[in-house]
Amino acid sequence: MQTPPDTDKSALRTQLKQRRAGVSDSQQRQACEAIARHLVGSALWPDATRIALYLPHNAEISPLAVADAARDAGKTLFLPVVGDNHALCFKAWPAGSELRPNRFGIPEPAAGGPVLAEALDCILVPLLGWNRRGVRLGMGGGYYDRALAAISDTTLVGVGYACQECDTLSPEAWDVSMNYILTEQTLIACD
Ligand SMILES: Nc1nc2c(c(=O)[nH]1)N(C=O)[C@@H](CNc1ccc(C(=O)N[C@@H](CCC(=O)O)C(=O)O)cc1)CN2
Ligand SMILES: Nc1ncnc2c1ncn2[C@@H]1O[C@H](COP(=O)(O)OP(=O)(O)OP(=O)(O)O)[C@@H](O)[C@H]1O
Numbered sequence: 001m002q003t004p005p006d007t008d009k010s011a012l013r014t015q016l017k018q019r020r021a022g023v024s025d026s027q028q029r030q031a032c033e034a035i036a037r038h039l040v041g042s043a044l045w046p047d048a049t050r051i052a053l054y055l056p057h058n059a060e061i062s063p064l065a066v067a068d069a070a071r072d073a074g075k076t077l078f079l080p081v082v083g084d085n086h087a088l089c090f091k092a093w094p095a096g097s098e099l100r101p102n103r104f105g106i107p108e109p110a111a112g113g114p115v116l117a118e119a120l121d122c123i124l125v126p127l128l129g130w131n132r133r134g135v136r137l138g139m140g141g142g143y144y145d146r147a148l149a150a151i152s153d154t155t156l157v158g159v160g161y162a163c164q165e166c167d168t169l170s171p172e173a174w175d176v177s178m179n180y181i182l183t184e185q186t187l188i189a190c191d
Contacts, residue, residue, distance in 0.1 A: 009137070010140070012137065012169075013129075013137065013139075016129045016164055017128065019161075019163050019164060020059045020060075020128070020164060023059055023161055023163070028059065028062065031161065031183075032061065032062040032064060033065050034185075035061055035066060035159060035182050035183070035184060036063075036065035036066045036068070038182060038187045039066055039157070039182060039187065040066075040069050042187050044155060044157070047121060048122035048155065049075055049121050050076050050078065050121045051066075051076070051077055051078065051121065052077070052078040052079065052090045052122070052123040053067060053077065054079065054106075054124060054125075054126050055079065055106055055107055057106050057126070060160075061126075061161060063159060066124065076092060077092070077094075078091060078093055078115060078120060079091060079093045079107075079108055079109055080143070080144075081114065082103065086142050086143055086146055087146065088143040089115060089147065090114070090116070090120065090123075091108065091109035091111075091112040091115060092109065092112045093109050097110075116147075116150075117147050117150070117154055118152070120154050122155045123156055123157065124157050125138075125144050125159065126158075127159060128160070130158050130160050130164060130166065130181050132165075132181070132188060132190060134178035134180075134191070135175060135178075136158045136169075137169055142174070148176040149174070156179050157179065157181070157182050157187075158181045159182045160182075161183060162184060165183075177190065
């Protein structure tokens, strides 16, 4: 399979960020509630006890309504924590726990030991671009790809707006495919 040159990927990222920037504040708020409805109503929800999500950065869809629903259901939540050399692990996020901004300004849990992706039931992965085969484009650091390289039973749910669907995305050798894509419109089981 042909690998697109980095310049193509970076142009695609710029284009997808522009598309995402067109989502209004009220559409963002509706999307936050909508993804929670789709996920909570899905067959995935009952078995997902240990769930990692993310705190929204720039105009990413917010999983905060998912977080509220998960806490109400007694589930345990985790957030991504970045390390050196593009490493990423997860730390537990108990309600009200202290968070500190990482190098990108995204808050992370300040306390607690690192947890590997393999130890989680379900991970919500932020997407810049996606397609129905579960191929994703992220921010370009390779953080999630590295962190997810060893998973086997963990369900991966990529989260992005419907307008970020991108048929032309082709997988790189290191890309880890998503099992599901969650948008404000629906939850898609990937081929
Ligand atoms: N909400 C959220 N949390 C996340 C991620 C994410 O994509 N979204 N990550 C997913 O990997 C990890 C952090 N990686 C990130 C990589 C790049 C940028 C970012 O904003 N990059 C800027 C350039 C910033 C710079 O050069 O300092 C950009 O691309 O405009 C943010 C997070 C872990 N946490
Ligand atoms: N498992 C891995 N081991 C080592 N390097 C990796 C791995 N996965 C990705 N990389 C490196 O990370 C870089 C960025 O990858 P890519 O462009 O696919 O990022 P991304 O998927 O958009 O970002 P992210 O995973 O942070 O959301 C690539 O140069 C790639 O070589």
